Amino acid sequence: MTSRSGVIIAGAAETDAIGRLPDKSTLQLHVEAAVNAVADAGLTLRDIDGLATVSAPGPVQVAHALGITPTYLDGTGVGGTSFLLHVRHAAAAIRAGYARTVLITHGESGRSRVGAAPFPRGGSSIPAQFEAPYGTMGPTTAFTIPVLRYMKEYGLTHEQLAYVAVAQRTWAARNPRAMFRDLITVDDVLASRLVAWPFHLLECCLVTDGGGALVVTSADRAGDFPKPAVHVLGTGEASEAPMISQLADFTESRAFRLAGQAAFAEAGISTADVRHLMIYDAFAHVPIYGLEALGFTAKGDAGAFIADGNTEPGGRLPLNTNGGGLSYTHTGMYGMFAIQEGVRQVRGEAPAQVADADISVVLGNGGMFATAGVLVLGRENR
Amino acid sequence: MSGKPVPEPTPETQPFWDGCARGELMLQRCRACGRPYFYPRPVCPACGSTDVEWFAASGRATLYSYVINHRPAPGFEADAPYAIAVVELAEGPRLMTNIVGVPNTPEDLVLDMALEVTFEPRGGMSVPMFTPAGKALAS
Numbered sequence: 001m002t003s004r005s006g007v008i009i010a011g012a013a014e015t016d017a018i019g020r021l022p023d024k025s026t027l028q029l030h031v032e033a034a035v036n037a038v039a040d041a042g043l044t045l046r047d048i049d050g051l052a053t054v055s056a057p058g059p060v061q062v063a064h065a066l067g068i069t070p071t072y073l074d075g076t077g078v079g080g081t082s083f084l085l086h087v088r089h090a091a092a093a094i095r096a097g098y099a100r101t102v103l104i105t106h107g108e109s110g111r112s113r114v115g116a117a118p119f120p121r122g123g124s125s126i127p128a129q130f131e132a133p134y135g136t137m138g139p140t141t142a143f144t145i146p147v148l149r150y151m152k153e154y155g156l157t158h159e160q161l162a163y164v165a166v167a168q169r170t171w172a173a174r175n176p177r178a179m180f181r182d183l184i185t186v187d188d189v190l191a192s193r194l195v196a197w198p199f200h201l202l203e204c205c206l207v208t209d210g211g212g213a214l215v216v217t218s219a220d221r222a223g224d225f226p227k228p229a230v231h232v233l234g235t236g237e238a239s240e241a242p243m244i245s246q247l248a249d250f251t252e253s254r255a256f257r258l259a260g261q262a263a264f265a266e267a268g269i270s271t272a273d274v275r276h277l278m279i280y281d282a283f284a285h286v287p288i289y290g291l292e293a294l295g296f297t298a299k300g301d302a303g304a305f306i307a308d309g310n311t312e313p314g315g316r317l318p319l320n321t322n323g324g325g326l327s328y329t330h331t332g333m334y335g336m337f338a339i340q341e342g343v344r345q346v347r348g349e350a351p352a353q354v355a356d357a358d359i360s361v362v363l364g365n366g367g368m369f370a371t372a373g374v375l376v377l378g379r380e381n382r
Numbered sequence: 383m384s385g386k387p388v389p390e391p392t393p394e395t396q397p398f399w400d401g402c403a404r405g406e407l408m409l410q411r412c413r414a415c416g417r418p419y420f421y422p423r424p425v426c427p428a429c430g431s432t433d434v435e436w437f438a439a440s441g442r443a444t445l446y447s448y449v450i451n452h453r454p455a456p457g458f459e460a461d462a463p464y465a466i467a468v469v470e471l472a473e474g475p476r477l478m479t480n481i482v483g484v485p486n487t488p489e490d491l492v493l494d495m496a497l498e499v500t501f502e503p504r505g506g507m508s509v510p511m512f513t514p515a516g517k518a519l520a521s
């Protein structure tokens with residue numbers, strides 16, 4: 001019997017350190033994460049025949065740096081959720097026989113910018129013509145725009161939005177690797193510097209350096225590795241719009257919803273089966289949109305659900321248990337770290353371990369609600 | 383030159399920017415299903431038809447959502463904090479814009495308030511902006 005996707009995550013690891021790493025280049029972070037993940041799987045780099053990562057540096061550079069000659073390459077780069085899509089594509093490639101053991105790497109000098117590609121500016125792309133002229137400057141100025149409409153339509157309060165950061169800090173406080181670990185209050189959040197009203201600094205993700213990597217292989221090899229196999233029970237991917245202004249409805253994410261439906265259907269699970277949840281939290285509103293898109297709460301209820309403590313330690317739906325992009329780390333493409341925490345929880349080796357985390361769901365965001373990936377991870381085949 | 387980004391038209395967007403230069407907000411509409419859409423592109427997003435045409439929109443809109451940005455992009459230093467808004471045109475499509483002719487504060491920028499288009503000269507181009515209805519200075 002095999003899991004529905006046919007694959008397991010046999011190895012998973014982050015870079016030795018995360019945070020502020022001015023002495024490590026982007027490529028070094030990829031290599032370090034790759035070496036750590038391959039070792040975690042009890043393998044060597046010679047065992048890897050598939051490589052997936054985002055440009056730059058991209059799969060050719062990373063494979064070459066590691067001395068790997070892959071029979072399968074995936075350079076899918078659709079923002080911070082790309083690594084979830086890499087897992088999904090690796091499952092297809094492994095089922096098709098294009099590769100046997102796929103390495104997925106992430107490394108990003110997001111804070112220190114060592115060996116990093118420059119931020120693109122100008123040009124005549126569609127966003128350059130229709131958004132940049134209005135003074136956008138990265139996600140803080142655009143990803144944040146929908147929430148005011150949500151607040152008007154569903155009554156989400158500024159205090160409930162701020163509480164998302166408070167709730168996630170309760171997990172970060174239990175995680176020695178989290179960048180911010182001191183408990184905070186709603187007043188602390190609302191007193192922090194305004195970045196893009198209604199968002200304050202503490203409602204925005206960190207900007208850090210770091211990396212992570214995964215080793216994906218066929219489920220019939222479960223049991224061949226030092227760590228418990230993490231079965232990939234279901235996967236989904238979806239896209240919506242390349243510009244925030246073109247989302248169909250500012251109160252929801254179509255991509256989140258569609259990717260979630262696909263992953264839950266493949267896994268044959270419902271929300272009641274989920275013991276642990278990761279939702280990519282570049283900003284405080286994203287977990288709210290994610291909870292509703294995946295069906296964990298009714299539309300409009302997720303802010304109150306979080307404010308009522310349901311997602312905190314001891315709550316019924318542990319969410320973003322590493323502290324999330326708001327408190328743990330956020331290199332720019334956070335999806336790899338969300339997967340890593342899902343794997344740790346299913347294995348039972350997380351710093352803030354959840355009891356009976358036999359099914360973990362990871363929702364990744366790409367761009368600004370532009371793309372989504374969802375993974376359903378499990379301890380056992382179902 | 384304000385130092386703000388100046389849009390560089392591409393072949394499929396040229397009619398939009400030519401319209402702005404005339405003081406008209408041009409949209410596309412599908413001849414097969416009748417749906418108007420933005421941003422400029424050669425296929426109807428509603429039905430997939432390539433039988434599409436340009437028309438001048440009314441310029442009327444309502445305020446759909448926004449943020450007030452406190453960390454200005456290059457060229458916007460003198461404006462900060464400034465609103466980056468998305469407006470919903472009377473014809474249905476939405477677009478990003480700035481709101482001019484009114485203080486950019488939460489108290490003054492009320493969702494669903496009525497707006498109308500105006501055009502800001504910038505680097506030889508005209509960039510569509512929106513202002514509270516009745517305040518437009520453009521012809």
Ligand SMILES: [Zn+2]
Pocket residue numbers: 412413414415416417426427428429430431
């Ligand atoms: Zn049509």
